[in-house]
Amino acid sequence: MDRAPGLSVRVKLTLSYAGFLMIAGVLLLAAVWVFLLRYVPERAMLINPEDNAHLNGVFPVRSSLQYVFLPRAAAVLAFLLVFGLVGGWLLAGRMLAPLTGITDAARMATSGSLSHRIQLPGSKDEFRELADAFDAMLARLEAHVAEQQRFAANASHELRTPLAVSRTLLDVARADPNPDTDELIDRLQTVNSRAIDLTEALLLVSRAEQRSFTRERVDLSLMAEEATETLLPLAEKHGVTIETRGDITPMLGSPALLLQLTTNLVHNAIVHNLPEAGTVWVTTGVRPDTVVLTVENTGEKLTPELASTLTEPFQRGTERVHGDHPGVGLGLAIVKTITHAHDGTLTLTPRSAGGIRVTVELPAVSPPAGPVSDVH
Known part of the structure; x- marks a missing residue:
C-alpha cells in the first residue's frame, strides 16, 4: 500500500515526551507563581527607609518579584524543552529498539525466507509477546x-x-x-x-x-448413517460387519464435506480390515462444547509412528493396501483437511488388538439428545 510520507514514530514519541514535560513545567511554574501572588504582599515597609528615601518607606514586592521570576521561569522552560527533546529522543529509541528486529523479520518473510526467527531476549512485555506471536506465525507458515x-x-x-x-x-x-x-x-x-x-x-x-463453503446446521450422526448405508454392499463384499451407535450430534458445517469425511472414514475402515470376519464401529457422541465421531476397525497391528503418517497426502502403508482398493492416497488427508476447515481436531490411535481408531472432534451448536443405535 502506498502511503504519504509522515513523521516517524520515534519523532512523534519524542515530541510527545517533550510536550508533556513542557506542560508539566508550565503547570509547576504557574502553581509557584499563584502561590507567590497569594502569600507575598504587594508592598512591604522598609526597615531603613533612609537608605531608599525615593521609595517613601514602601518597597513594591510583587513588581520586583515579577521582574526576577519571569526571566528565570522562561530559562527553566527552555531547559525543559531541550531536555525533553534530547531525553525523549533517547528514550523513544530505546523503547522502539525491539521493533527493528520485528521489522527486519517481517521484511525477510515477505521476500520468501520463513526460517528466520526474532527470538527477542528479555522478560515478558508487549514487544516480547508480539515477537513471540510473530515467531509462532512464521513457524506455522x-x-x-x-x-x-x-x-x-x-x-x-x-x-x-x-x-x-x-x-x-x-x-x-x-x-x-x-x-x-x-x-x-x-x-x-x-x-x-x-x-x-x-x-x-x-x-x-x-x-x-x-473454506469456500456455506455452513449449515448438520447432524453428524445422520451423515454417519448415510455413509454406512451407502457402503454396506462394500462391507458385505469384504465380510465386514458395521456397528453404529451414538447420539444426535448437531453442528454447523458443510453437509457435502462432512458426508465426504464420514464416507472416507468408513470406506477406509472397511477396505483396511481383516481378510474376513472384520468389524467396523461407527460412534457419534457429544461433549460439553463439541461433537465427536469415532470410527474404529479391526485389522493388522499398526505402530504409532505409522499411524501418525497416514493423514499425509499419498501415504499408503503397504501392509494396509488391498489390490482391489488402492485408492488415490488422499482418503485420510481429505478427512484431515475437512476437519481442520471446520475448526476440529483429528486423532489416529492404533488399537492394541489390531486396526485403528480415528476420532474427529468438531464444535457443537446445541445440547445433546438421546442415543440411537443399530447394527448392520
Whole structure:
C-alpha cells in the first residue's frame, strides 16, 4: 500500500515526551507563581527607609518579584524543552529498539525466507509477546508452505503416472500391427478413471482448505448413517460387519464435506480390515462444547509412528493396501483437511488388538439428545 510520507514514530514519541514535560513545567511554574501572588504582599515597609528615601518607606514586592521570576521561569522552560527533546529522543529509541528486529523479520518473510526467527531476549512485555506471536506465525507458515510444496510434488507425481501409463499403452498399440482394441480401451478407461478420481480428490482438498463453503446446521450422526448405508454392499463384499451407535450430534458445517469425511472414514475402515470376519464401529457422541465421531476397525497391528503418517497426502502403508482398493492416497488427508476447515481436531490411535481408531472432534451448536443405535 502506498502511503504519504509522515513523521516517524520515534519523532512523534519524542515530541510527545517533550510536550508533556513542557506542560508539566508550565503547570509547576504557574502553581509557584499563584502561590507567590497569594502569600507575598504587594508592598512591604522598609526597615531603613533612609537608605531608599525615593521609595517613601514602601518597597513594591510583587513588581520586583515579577521582574526576577519571569526571566528565570522562561530559562527553566527552555531547559525543559531541550531536555525533553534530547531525553525523549533517547528514550523513544530505546523503547522502539525491539521493533527493528520485528521489522527486519517481517521484511525477510515477505521476500520468501520463513526460517528466520526474532527470538527477542528479555522478560515478558508487549514487544516480547508480539515477537513471540510473530515467531509462532512464521513457524506455522513455514510448516504449511513445506506441506504444500510436498503435496504439490506428490500430486504432480501421482497425476503424471496415469498420463505416462496412457502414453505407454498408446505407443504399444501403435507399434502392434494387430492391437486388441477392446483390451486397450478397458485399460485406458481404468487409467482414466483413476486420473479423474485423483483430480476430484485434489479439488476437494483445495476447496476444503480455502473454506469456500456455506455452513449449515448438520447432524453428524445422520451423515454417519448415510455413509454406512451407502457402503454396506462394500462391507458385505469384504465380510465386514458395521456397528453404529451414538447420539444426535448437531453442528454447523458443510453437509457435502462432512458426508465426504464420514464416507472416507468408513470406506477406509472397511477396505483396511481383516481378510474376513472384520468389524467396523461407527460412534457419534457429544461433549460439553463439541461433537465427536469415532470410527474404529479391526485389522493388522499398526505402530504409532505409522499411524501418525497416514493423514499425509499419498501415504499408503503397504501392509494396509488391498489390490482391489488402492485408492488415490488422499482418503485420510481429505478427512484431515475437512476437519481442520471446520475448526476440529483429528486423532489416529492404533488399537492394541489390531486396526485403528480415528476420532474427529468438531464444535457443537446445541445440547445433546438421546442415543440411537443399530447394527448392520
